[in-house]
Amino acid sequence: MQIVKLKHPHTQMEFPETATALGFFDGVHRGHQEVILTAKKKANEMQLKSAVMTFFPHPKEVLRKTDKDDVYYLSTIKEKEKQISELGIDYLFIIEFDTAFSELSPQEFVDQYLIGLNINHVVAGFDYSYGRLGKGSMETLPFHSREKISQTTVDKITYEGEKISSTEIRHALLQGDIDKATTYLGRKYVIYGEVVHGEKRGRTIGFPTANIAYHEKVVIPTTGVYAVWLRVDKNWHRGVCNIGYKPTFHDPSNEIPTIEVHLFDFDGNLYDKEVSCSFVARIRGEKKFASVDDLIAQISKDKETARSLFEQDS
Template sequence: MKVIRLSHPHSFKKEDFPPLVLALGYFDGVHLGHQKVIKTAKIKAEELGYKSAVMTFYPHPSVVLRNSKEHAACITSIKDKEEEIKNLGIDYLFIVEFTNHFAELLPQEFVDQYIIGLHVKHVVAGFDYTYGRLGRGTMETLPFHSRKQFTQTVVEKVVENNEKISSTLIRILIQNGEVHRLPAFLGRYYKTTGIVVHGEKRGRLIGFPTANIEHVDDYILPLTGVYAICAKVEGKWYKGILNIGYKPTFHDPSTVKLAIEAHLFDFEKTIYGQTVQIVWIKRLRSEKKFTSVEELIKQIGKDKEEAQQYFAKNSQEKLAFCLKQ
């Protein structure tokens, strides 16, 4: 997949690209609804004998236009999004820098410069996709703005258990710690990426050595508590448990920053500075303050046993499908 980053105004010409079928959207999460849009574009490209393409935007428009913090944190970082789209077999990925200048484009100007101007012959987007200044362009106005240079396919909403699959729903599930429900909407478990940093080194002293994770992107983080996880280290997957929280047994939560500590099963390497992918499988319990270190050690043992039992009951095939790695 060829990745092309565009800043407004871009300097590409129509002849720089082969005829394209373009999927349009922000695609945070690349969830099953997004995947339907992207896969529809890929199928249409194969039917027409064209190349497939996806156009996304960075950062989220609301962050630029409304200085909103709601979408400052992401489900998928731009790197994760690139990886997920590549896995869908797309030929071109356009990442458009979303700026106030770009946001001022009239709907017709956006179509002329970012669709017709990039040799797009067919557009695929969700029924609620908007474009141009103030989002005045819609899928109903797109045929008018097309100047008869391209055709379009509108993808209707995708529903799971009577709920529309949306980035908003997925954000809520993550924030509520309901990570076990995410494969039904994402098509995989929730994944974040971080670096192993030095911590308080208390885990090894109590018999449960941990890797302290510092995230490399501004991900939406799950609710505090203990989770069953899988972690990818040096290209290999390990099962484990993870605590996200403020370690109230040892600290006043109001005086420390959020910490993420992962204890990996059957793992004894020193990996400071290494990149680690965390896949959040299931929330086991909430974080709590224990009256003694001995009580904490006993509970961690129970957490580990519960996670191992969960992994044993869920087949490797199911985990492999949901990990999508």
Template structure:
């Protein structure tokens, strides 16, 4: 997949004609996947290239700067690139969303970013909008393209009568409903970061943990304990373990600014410091608790670990 960065004003690119999926695609969930797969299938049918056009940063960061710190992503830009690449796309266009781009009229967007770029067919969800204040829709596309673009509108993807959307996934993640998150994503939700040196208290109580530093723009699951699998960069083997997200209230009277992600890998020996670690969340075990001291905490971690091991044992039998 060729990744092409774009911004306004955008000169014509010397690329082959393409069927293009449009959307922000945060998390690349099942609804997004349907739109992108339509683009790939239509491109094959027409004998042209397939493409995806996404935008960065999130429009809210530009249009509502006072709320920029509140914007959290389900996937980093690198993760989004990898997820889209896995769907068999030829071109990925990443458009810089800034004030000048946000001010484009629907007509200007279609002329400069679609027609000028050899796009032949546009695929998007039923609620996709483009141009200043989102005044362009899939219904207005034939008018703005002067009949030069074909279009395919993809209906909503639902689960139990609820639309699968990035918003619903974020809400579920904040609530700790990780199984719903994974069902809507069509994969296991993962966070990737570097292992940093912590207070090493876990070693003293028999549960050494890796403190994983996560990009602050990435949305963390609700505080609590989870059954996880862990993989280090460049390693194919997947390790089972238990993870806690939170503020370690047993040892801290005051909350730090951001929660800490600590992963304990079962039966693992080795040094993980400064390594990149990917932590995948399979099941929510319990919320974060404050214990009377280390002994009570150790007893609970043992109980949690047994529950996690039983969960994975059951998954192997399925």
């Protein structure tokens, strides 16, 4: 897959005719996959190259300025590139979403970023919008493209009557509903990070943990204990993960949540390694224990619960 990064105003480049999926595609969930694979199918039928056009950062990061509107992603841009590449797409257009780009009228967007990039067919969801204030839609595209671009509109993809969306997946993760997030994504939710030095308290109680420094703008599941797979040096290992504030040792009001993973069968140095933490299920919420011995006993129970969850997951 060829990745093409564009910033407005972009330099005119020559591309083959494409059938292109349009959208932000955060998480590349099952609904997004339907749009992207429909574009791939149309490309094959029309003997075109397949493409995806997305944007970064999220428009809300540019158009909203207050801290309370911070956007947290289901996938970083690198992860999104990987997920789209795995769907077998020929071109990925990544447009830098900035103030200048946000001011483009629907007509200017179509002229410069669709017709100008030699897009022959567009595929998007029923609620896709484009141009300043999102005034362009799939209904207005024939007018703005002067019938130069054909189109396919993909209806909403649902599960048990609910629309599959990035918003619903975020809500599920923030409620600890890993099953729902997994179902909507079509795969397990994964957080990527680097193992850093922590307090090293885990090893003193017999449960050494890897302290994972994660990308600060990704969605972190709610606090609690989870069964997880941790990928280290291309190998996956079973473990339990604690997300939270370690209330047995700290005042949560003065902390930011940490991600710590205890692996069942691993002997080696993890420091400074890049790892992937894949969530299987939430075991319980985080709580404060009366003593360290009570904490040790609970961790042992958590490990046994996790082992049974892995058996179900295999």
